[in-house]
Amino acid sequence: MSGPITFSGLFSGIDTATIIERLMEIERQPLLVIQQEQLETQERLAIYQNLQSRLSSLDSAILSLNSASTLGAKTATSSNTDVLTVSAGSAAAVGSFTVDSITNLARAASEASIGVTDKTADFVSGSSFSFDVGTENVSISLGAGETTLEGLRDAINTQASDLASAAIIDTGDDNDPYKLVIRSVETGEDYDISNISTDIVVSTTGGDVALSFVPGESVDGTDAVFKINGVQISRGSNTVSDVLDGVTLQLVSTTASPVTVTVANDTENIKSEVNDFITAYNSVNSLIQAQFEYNEETESAGALSGDFTLRQIQGSLQSLVVGGVEDADGNRYSLATIGIEIDKYTGALSLDDTKFADAVANDDKQLFLDLFLARGVPSDQRVSYVSPGDATQAGNYEINITGYDGDSNVEGTFTLDGNVYTGVGEGHFLVGPEDTPVEGLRIRISDGVTGALGSVFFSVGVAEQFERKLDNFLTPISGLLPRVENRLEGDIASFADQIANFEDRLAERQRILTQQFVAAEQAIASLQSQTSAFEAQLGALS
Numbered sequence: 001m002s003g004p005i006t007f008s009g010l011f012s013g014i015d016t017a018t019i020i021e022r023l024m025e026i027e028r029q030p031l032l033v034i035q036q037e038q039l040e041t042q043e044r045l046a047i048y049q050n051l052q053s054r055l056s057s058l059d060s061a062i063l064s065l066n067s068a069s070t071l072g073a074k075t076a077t078s079s080n081t082d083v084l085t086v087s088a089g090s091a092a093a094v095g096s097f098t099v100d101s102i103t104n105l106a107r108a109a110s111e112a113s114i115g116v117t118d119k120t121a122d123f124v125s126g127s128s129f130s131f132d133v134g135t136e137n138v139s140i141s142l143g144a145g146e147t148t149l150e151g152l153r154d155a156i157n158t159q160a161s162d163l164a165s166a167a168i169i170d171t172g173d174d175n176d177p178y179k180l181v182i183r184s185v186e187t188g189e190d191y192d193i194s195n196i197s198t199d200i201v202v203s204t205t206g207g208d209v210a211l212s213f214v215p216g217e218s219v220d221g222t223d224a225v226f227k228i229n230g231v232q233i234s235r236g237s238n239t240v241s242d243v244l245d246g247v248t249l250q251l252v253s254t255t256a257s258p259v260t261v262t263v264a265n266d267t268e269n270i271k272s273e274v275n276d277f278i279t280a281y282n283s284v285n286s287l288i289q290a291q292f293e294y295n296e297e298t299e300s301a302g303a304l305s306g307d308f309t310l311r312q313i314q315g316s317l318q319s320l321v322v323g324g325v326e327d328a329d330g331n332r333y334s335l336a337t338i339g340i341e342i343d344k345y346t347g348a349l350s351l352d353d354t355k356f357a358d359a360v361a362n363d364d365k366q367l368f369l370d371l372f373l374a375r376g377v378p379s380d381q382r383v384s385y386v387s388p389g390d391a392t393q394a395g396n397y398e399i400n401i402t403g404y405d406g407d408s409n410v411e412g413t414f415t416l417d418g419n420v421y422t423g424v425g426e427g428h429f430l431v432g433p434e435d436t437p438v439e440g441l442r443i444r445i446s447d448g449v450t451g452a453l454g455s456v457f458f459s460v461g462v463a464e465q466f467e468r469k470l471d472n473f474l475t476p477i478s479g480l481l482p483r484v485e486n487r488l489e490g491d492i493a494s495f496a497d498q499i500a501n502f503e504d505r506l507a508e509r510q511r512i513l514t515q516q517f518v519a520a521e522q523a524i525a526s527l528q529s530q531t532s533a534f535e536a537q538l539g540a541l542s
Contacts, residue, residue: 016517016520016521019517020510020513020514020517023513024506024509024510024513027506027509028506030502031499031502031503031506034495034498034499034502035495035499037495038492038495038496038499040303041488041491041492041495042492043303044303044304044307044488045485045488045489045492047287047291047302047303047304048304048481048484048485048488049485050287051284051287051288051310051313051481052473052474052481052482052485054280054283054284054287055284055313055470055473055474055481056474057280057283058277058280058281058283058284058466058470059466059467059470059471059474060280061273061276061277061279061280061281062277062463062466062467062470063467064273064276065273065274065277065372065463066372066373066374066461066463066464066466066467067373068090068369068373069089069090070090070269070270070273071090071270071273071368071369071372071373072090072091072366072368072369073090073265073266073269073270074088074089074090074092074094074246074263074264074265074266075088075263075264075265075266076088076092076247076261076262076263076264077261077262077264078259078260078261079259079260079261079262080255080257080259081252082252082253083102083251083252083253083254083255083257083259084099084102084249084250084251084252084255084259084261085249085250085252086247086248086249086250086261087247087248087250088246088247088248088263089246089247089248090246091245091246092244092245092246092247092263093244093245093246093263094263094264094265095262095263096260096261096262096263097228097229097244097260097261098228098229098258098259098260098261099226099227099228099249099258099259099260099261100226100227100228100229100230100258101226101227101255101256101257101258102224102225102226102251102253102254102255103225103226103227103254104222104223104224104225104226104254105222105224105238105251105253105254106187106188106221106222106223106224106235106236106237106238106251107187107219107220107221107222108183108184108185108186108187108191108219108221109133109183109184109191109192109193109219109220109221110181110182110183110184110193110218110219111131111181111182111193111196111213111217111218111219112169112179112180112181112213112214112217112218113179113180113181113211113212113213113214114176114179114202114204114209114211114212114213114214115171115173115175115176115177115178115179115204116149116176116178116179116202116203116204117175117176117178117203117204117205118149118178118203119148119149119150119168119178120148120149120150121148121149121203122147122148123147123148123200123201123202123211124201124202124203124208125199125200125201126147126198126199126200126201126211127141127142127146127147127199127200128140128141128142128197128198128199128200129142129152129155129156129197129198129200130195130196130197130198131164131182131193131194131195131196131197132193132194132195133160133163133164133184133185133191133192133193134184134190134191134192135190136163137195138156138159138160138163138164140152140155140156140159140160141155141159142155147200149168149178149180149202150168152166152180152200153166153167153168153180156182161185162185163184163185163186163191164182164183164184164185164193165182165183165185166180166181166182166183167180167181167183168180168181169181175204175205176204176205176206180211182196184221186221186236186237187221187222187224187236187237187238188221188222188223188224188235188236188237189220189221189222189223189236190221190236191221191236192220192221193221196213198210198211221236223235223236224236224237224238224240224251226251228243228244238250238251238252239251246263247261247263249261265360267357267360270360270368271351271356271360274338274340274351274356275351278340278349278350278351281317281321281349282348282349284317285314285317285346285347285348285349286348288310288313288314288347289346289347290302291303291304291305291307291310292305309480309484312480313473313480314347316469317466317469318342318347320462320465320466320469321335321340321342321349322334322335322336322342323462323465324337324371324462325370325371325394325459325460325461325462325465326394326459327370327375327377327457327459328377328457328459331370333367333370333371334371334462335349335371335462337355337359337367337371338355338356338359338360338367338368338371339351339352339353339354339355339356339358339359340352340356369461370459370461371461371462372461372462372463372464373461373463373464374388374392374458374459374460374461374464375458375459375461376388376441376443376456376457376458377456377457377458378399378443378453378454378455378456379454379455379456379457380399380453380454380455382445382446382449382453383399383443383444383445383446383453383454383456384443384444385443385456385458386429386442386443386444387440387441387442388440388441388442388458388460388464389432389439389440389441389442390440390468390471391439391440391468392432392437392438392439392440392441392458392460393437393438393458393460394458394459394460395416395417395437395438395457395458396416396455396456396457396458397414397415397416397438397441397455397456397457397458398414398415398416398452398454398455399412399413399414399430399443399452399453399454399455399456400412400413400415400451400452400453401430401445401449401450401451401453402450403450404425404448405425408427409425409426409427410423410425410427410428410429410430410445411423411425412425412430412445414430414432414436414438414441416437416438419437421433421436421437421438423438428444428445428446428447429442429443429444429445430442430443430444430445441456441458443456
């Protein structure tokens with residue numbers, strides 16, 4: 001809709017439109033301030049959102065480092081992969097051993113039926129079929145339309161899929177080529193197929209005969225037999241994971257020649273995870289540093305140059321980098337121990353490859369586990385450390401078991417620096433009570449044990465410290481950054497309301513000014529009209 005038609009200065013000769021425009025520019029000055037504040041707040045919000053994204057990436061890198069499976073990763077190699085392949089987990093011991101020989105491979109059992117003329121032809125009679133796989137009995141029920149060799153095959157594969165599989169093979173025989181072959185799913189002597197029983201009668205070129213299985217085509221299940229460091233071992237599978245802790249052997253073929261298996265620390269995996277952490281940390285640090293650096297050309301710093309929250313985040317992260325952790329033996333470690341160094345000017349992290357290689361080679365002290373993880377070390381073998389809580393504080397907790405309640409839950413206390421905290425019993429587990437330094441610490445007590453049971457030394461590794469701190473920063477709603485962002489979003493919305501209200505007031509002010517100047521023009525026009533009339537009258541008199 002178009003505004004009112006005005007004729008600026010038509011009678012007065014004054015450029016009233018320009019006067020109104022200049023007056024409105026003066027009136028608009030406070031609005032410009034609000035709009036600038038809104039823009040600056042939007043910029044601060046965008047930086048915080050960027051920071052939150054980078055901190056989330058750092059959190060992901062920390063989560064990977066805060067894992068025994070990552071820090072304890074191992075590699076395993078076989079001197080002859082045609083005979084034996086191997087893999088190792090974090091529980092595997094570093095070293096080597098010899099598989100002296102592989103005498104026999106594990107094998108699945110199988111049974112083959114007599115041949116029939118037509119695999120799709122209905123049985124002459126019968127519909128029941130059963131057999132044993134090891135100690136388990138399999139009973140097959142054939143319904144309408146299933147009483148064929150194909151139907152029996154499908155029924156076995158459906159009804160006994162966890163124990164056996166069935167297939168039909170074409171032998172190429174001119175008369176009765178189709179045979180049903182049943183095979184055990186698992187390998188080994190414990191899964192032999194036996195006691196086949198059926199009332200099924202089939203058609204063959206020799207006449208109608210009972211479905212039977214050929215003894216000469218029977219294959220017995222066998223165990224794998226091999227020697228490790230002179231000790232003979234047998235297993236029902238060619239995949240062997242229960243002989244050496246953390247090591248899985250895959251037997252490929254028999255051999256009389258020794259095969260050497262070597263387990264070592266997965267240095268490259270650990271280094272890759274450490275470098276991922278450094279990259280993620282430096283991404284956060286560079287964003288923060290950019291806010292505090294003064295640009296001489298623009299004579300300004302970043303939008304958050306004086307922001308207390310940003311300083312708080314930077315200080316917290318830097319303190320974790322330069323801080324450290326003490327193990328149960330009193331040894332103190334920091335990131336610098338493994339070669340992670342911090343630039344004193346920029347705060348950026350870098351990795352000294354030589355120091356890192358030396359640290360990885362020192363496996364005896366489990367350096368990386370002590371440095372990065374939350375760890376509990378009991379002094380009494382009747383106590384087992386299970387897990388910490390998110391808020392469990394580092395310390396040496398004395399353990400005293402006073403008894404068991406009526407539900408056989410253990411009762412006892414944790415003592416730290418003379419302060420006694422009554423634990424929560426959950427069966428054989430004693431858990432630190434809430435709102436105490438020992439909150440969430442979970443230990444297991446051996447059956448029936450009571451009395452003083454030494455102590456549990458609990459340390460909070462650097463990765464665990466980072467994870468806890470980042471949780472404080474990032475947790476939705478209650479975290480530091482979500483709270484800051486929520487406040488900034490509220491400020492932006494408030495500015496938007498102020499701007500809208502101010503625009504309305506400005507529009508009303510401009511309308512009033514326009515009306516006032518129009519009224520002035522009208523008054524001048526009236527005076528001019530009266531003057532002209534008066535002059536005309538005077539002219540007539542003369």
